[in-house]
Amino acid sequence: MPGGAARPAPRRAGVAIATSIAVLAVAALAGCEPAGPVPTGTPAPGAAARPVPADPAPPVAVAFAPLRGTPMDASALDHPSIAVKIDDHEEARPQIGLNRADLVFEELVEGGLTRYAAVWHADVPEEVGPVRSIRPMDPDIVVPFGGLVAYSGGQEQFVAMMEDTPVVNLVFDFDDSGLFTRADDRPSPHDVLLAADEAVGRHTELGPPPVQFAYGSTDPLAPLGAAATPTSRIDAVFSESRFPSWEWDASAGVWLRLQEGRPDTDASGDRVRATNVVTLRVAIDWSYGDVPRTVLGGAGEAWVSVAGRTAHGSWSKASQEAPIVLSADDGSPLRLAPGTTWIELVPVDGSVGFTP
The missing domain is CATH 3.50.90.10 (YerB-like)
Known part of the structure; x- marks a missing residue:
């Protein structure tokens, strides 16, 4: 054709007649006239087709x-x-x-x-x-x-x-x-x-442990305001031979451990670290001779150190089966940040210090 115009597609008369016959037959069976065009399954102009995954992955609990x-x-x-x-x-x-x-x-x-x-x-x-x-x-x-x-x-x-x-x-x-x-x-x-x-x-028949501590945000002591004091270092003294310390690493968001003044590492070569350090003052029972028994029943003084802050409070444990409960001085729960925790069971005749 002149100008290179495309030829119009030829009408497929046979297909159109067959379609019309099929529509009339369906209408007759239904006992009524066709109400409108027969849907062909083609989306309306401008409507995007919604893809359906062939094999959707199950949700992860x-x-x-x-x-x-x-x-x-x-x-x-x-x-x-x-x-x-x-x-x-x-x-x-x-x-x-x-x-x-x-x-x-x-x-x-x-x-x-x-x-x-x-x-x-x-x-x-x-x-x-x-x-x-x-x-x-x-x-x-x-x-x-x-x-x-x-x-x-x-x-x-x-x-x-x-x-x-x-x-x-x-x-x-x-x-x-x-x-x-x-x-x-x-x-x-x-x-x-x-x-x-x-x-x-080998013991999959046993269930997971119950929750032990209350957890909050990454800075769970912030709501306590001035009652949670800035802390850069924790020093605990168990005896003349054992006086571990923890230093706050703000860049990593963890406490790093020292043993008798020297950096403490595990077998991987990394510094021993914790998200939370919980310090409990505990009585010592010497009824077993030279073997001390930490007394973990009852209650005592406690500190929770997390996110470069420390809050004072108390701990309590109602029975051997019960978890340790941590409470702030105002009676509210002392919450930990999500992560790993070290619990220092420091004897009452030892000492604990917190450096701002």
């Missing part, structure tokens, strides 16, 4: 880690916690897996030394250690979590106290499961390691 207060995939939390007695002797350092623990309790033991009761749930390492023996205060610390507790042994009376609880005991001295091993590069008795992830995997 989100829950909060009970010992951290952080959001996580619910399926990743469907297992028990495991508490492990961790050595803090000089020859036991650096420890394995400390920075991955949800909670770590530091307690006084004989000789003025300290030892840890570390609890893993949200992030259970393949291996933790060095594992050491049980002490008389450990049932009061561990029972509220349920789940598992692992230790290397201990005095018969202390082992009996721990075994006389609902918590599943994993004991190196009696172990035939292969969960415990000895490290070739560490001196005995500071060389016992535990396959923590495998231990938890």
Whole structure:
């Protein structure tokens, strides 16, 4: 055609006639005339077609880690916690897996030394250690979590106290499961390691731990105003041999630990750190001779340090099974920031200091 104009498309008469016959037949069957054009399934001009996923992914159930207060995939939390007695002797350092623990309790033991009761749930390492023996205060610390507790042994009376609880005991001295091993590069008795992830995997019939502390925002002490004082350093004295400290790192938003004035690291080479540091003043029961028992029943003085602030208050624990409750001086809950927490169980004849 002139000018290169396109030819009009030829009318498909046969198709049009067939369509008209089909429409009349449907109308006759319905007993009425057609009300309008027959829909063809083609979107109206300007209407965007909505794509439909061929295989939509199922929604992921989100829950909060009970010992951290952080959001996580619910399926990743469907297992028990495991508490492990961790050595803090000089020859036991650096420890394995400390920075991955949800909670770590530091307690006084004989000789003025300290030892840890570390609890893993949200992030259970393949291996933790060095594992050491049980002490008389450990049932009061561990029972509220349920789940598992692992230790290397201990005095018969202390082992009996721990075994006389609902918590599943994993004991190196009696172990035939292969969960415990000895490290070739560490001196005995500071060389016992535990396959923590495998231990938890063997007890999937046990449920996750209950929530222990109240959690708030990343700066949960801000609502307390002047009652939460700026803090750059925490100094605790357990004895002449053990005086750990914590320094606030504002850029990382964490507390960094020192051991007797020296930076404390775990086996990864990273500084030991925590989102929250909770300091409790506790009485010591000396009825077991030279083995001190931290008294965790009743109540006492407490401090919560988070986000470069510290608030004073009190702690209480109603029974062995009950969690520790933290309250501000005005009676309101002392909340933690979502993350990991160290609990310093400082004897009343020790000391605690907070530097602005």
